Amino acid sequence: MLIIGIAGGTGCGKTTVVNQILKELPEGEVGVISQDSYYKDTTHLSFDERVKINFDHPRSIDFELLENHLKDLREGIDIHQPVYSFIKHNRTGDTILTHPRKVMIVEGILILTNPELRKMFDIKIFVHADSDERLIRRLKRDISERGRDLDEVLARYQNTLKPMHQQFIEPMKEYADIIIPNNKYNTVAVDIVKSIINQRLV
């Protein structure tokens, strides 16, 4: 199994890059795990308490479960990936049955901050987009898809997202094997990653 980690700040285009990689690759040979599925369970908290969580800090992630799931997949064992709701700020209780694949992609803002997880990645990719681009994309996406408004996104950006990005995410570039510049759609970089995967699949 080839395990690829794709990190980068919110809105840099990780999900978009993953979808571009998946397109045209043999169906069923590449699987995806999203770090978002591994936000800690917050059922014990009220909604008002959940809203206040710093979701850009590594402690918000259940890295133990993510690491165990990845180990299971590597050993050929199916996992039940939790489903996360950005509206409820919590897991939904549903899971997605995820089978081991020849290539597993793990994507998320904080996946390179965890040393144990980092060791499991055969290829580490960091997707870069400038912070103004990312904020614009985040605003549009969170308002249209994640039930947020302008004030919510801007307050979160100033209070937690920007400082956490500078403290935890940006320094992870140091560990990357490949940095994809993604201010504009970068088909060349995506093609290079696809060809690396294709070599592995033959």
Ligand SMILES: Nc1ncnc2c1ncn2[C@@H]1O[C@H](COP(=O)(O)OP(=O)(O)O)[C@@H](O)[C@H]1O
């Ligand atoms: N290179 C790009 N140029 C313009 N918009 C992009 C680009 N990459 C992604 N987007 C858009 O930006 C938003 C956030 O992208 P997404 O892939 O969800 O980022 P991430 O998973 O890193 O948070 C989406 O609406 C997506 O369509």
Ligand SMILES: Nc1ccn([C@@H]2O[C@H](COP(=O)(O)O)[C@@H](O)[C@H]2O)c(=O)n1
């Ligand atoms: N309940 C939550 C959980 C996370 N976030 C934000 O999501 C961002 C990470 O997801 P991307 O798809 O953008 O990589 C992160 O910056 C968190 O602030 C949230 O808003 N609400």
